[in-house]
Amino acid sequence: MTDTADPTEVLRYTAFSADPAGGNPAGVILDASGLDEAAMLGIAAELGYSETAFLTAPPADLGGESGRAFTVRYFSPKAEVPFCGHATVATAVALAERIGPGELVFATRAGTVPVSVTGSATDGPGLRATLTSVEPHVEEVADADLAEALAALDWPAADLDPGIPARIAYAGARHLVLGAATRARLADLAYDFARLEALMRRLDLTTVQLVHRAGPALFHVRDPFPVGGVVEDPATGAAAAAFGAYARELGLVPADAVLTLHQGEDMGRPGVLTVELRAGDSRVRVGGAGVRIA
Structure with a gap:
C-alpha cells in the first residue's frame, strides 16, 4: 500500500x-x-x-x-x-x-x-x-443522422474516408464512428456544440469517434463529448473498445490484431490506447498506462 x-x-x-x-x-x-x-x-x-x-x-x-x-x-x-x-x-x-x-x-x-x-x-x-469490454456490437447509421452529424461538425461529406464507413459501435457505450480522410481534417475540429449534443441525445451516443488511419494498425482519434458537458475527451477507452469491435466486424483489421490509437495530441494531452482483438473472443481489450496527478 x-x-x-x-x-x-x-x-x-x-x-x-x-x-x-x-x-x-x-x-x-x-x-x-x-x-x-x-x-x-x-x-x-x-x-x-x-x-x-x-x-x-x-x-x-x-x-x-x-x-x-x-x-x-x-x-x-x-x-x-x-x-x-x-x-x-x-x-x-x-x-x-x-x-x-x-x-x-x-x-x-x-x-x-x-x-x-x-x-x-x-x-x-x-x-x-x-x-x-462487455459484448460489443455494430449497427448502421441512417443517412439523415449522418448528414446531421456532418452538418454539426461542419465537415463536407468529401472529407470522409470511404474506407472507414460511418457506423454506430457499442462496447459498453454507444459511439458514432466517422473516418477522416486526412490528418489535417481530424486536426481541424470546431463544431456546433448544441447541435451535435441534440443529435447525440436522440441517438443515445456517448461520444463521436473521429478516426484517421495512419497505418495498418495505427490510428489517430478524437472524441467530441458534448452530452457530458465537455467539448472533447482527451483519451476515450470506451470508444476505443467500440472502435476495435467496429474495425474487426468491417474487416479493416485481422481477427487477431493489436491496434494503437493516438488521442489528445491536438489538445496538448497526448495519450496512447492499445486495443487488442483476439480471434474467437468477441470482446475487446483496451489497455494503457495510468498515473496519479499531484
Whole structure:
C-alpha cells in the first residue's frame, strides 16, 4: 500500500499516459458508500473532468477475488454514463497502488468488466491497466443522422474516408464512428456544440469517434463529448473498445490484431490506447498506462 488517504477523498489520476500532463484525467472516489446520486453528480461537476468513478461494495454474485471486486458508477459533469474506459483504467491504477497489481472485477451499468493491472507503482515503467469490454456490437447509421452529424461538425461529406464507413459501435457505450480522410481534417475540429449534443441525445451516443488511419494498425482519434458537458475527451477507452469491435466486424483489421490509437495530441494531452482483438473472443481489450496527478 502506497497511500493511506481517506477513501472518500477525490483522487485525480490520468489514464492512457505515464505523464500526469498527458492522457485523460479522471476523478476516483474509492469509497462512495455514503454518497447518493445527487452528491456524485455534484462532485463530478465540481471536478470538471469528463468522468469521475465512484466505488461501492460489489453485488454478492459478482465473483472475483475477495477485496478485488467493486461496483463502479461513472458520472460526467452533466449526467451518469453507463461505462467509461479511461476512468476504469484510472480506478484500476489507483486500486493497484493500494492493494497491489493483479486481477480486478468491476460491476458497471453496462455489465461486468474484468481489469488486469501489471507493473509497479515504484519501479520501471509504472502501472498499466487493461480492461475487457462487455459484448460489443455494430449497427448502421441512417443517412439523415449522418448528414446531421456532418452538418454539426461542419465537415463536407468529401472529407470522409470511404474506407472507414460511418457506423454506430457499442462496447459498453454507444459511439458514432466517422473516418477522416486526412490528418489535417481530424486536426481541424470546431463544431456546433448544441447541435451535435441534440443529435447525440436522440441517438443515445456517448461520444463521436473521429478516426484517421495512419497505418495498418495505427490510428489517430478524437472524441467530441458534448452530452457530458465537455467539448472533447482527451483519451476515450470506451470508444476505443467500440472502435476495435467496429474495425474487426468491417474487416479493416485481422481477427487477431493489436491496434494503437493516438488521442489528445491536438489538445496538448497526448495519450496512447492499445486495443487488442483476439480471434474467437468477441470482446475487446483496451489497455494503457495510468498515473496519479499531484
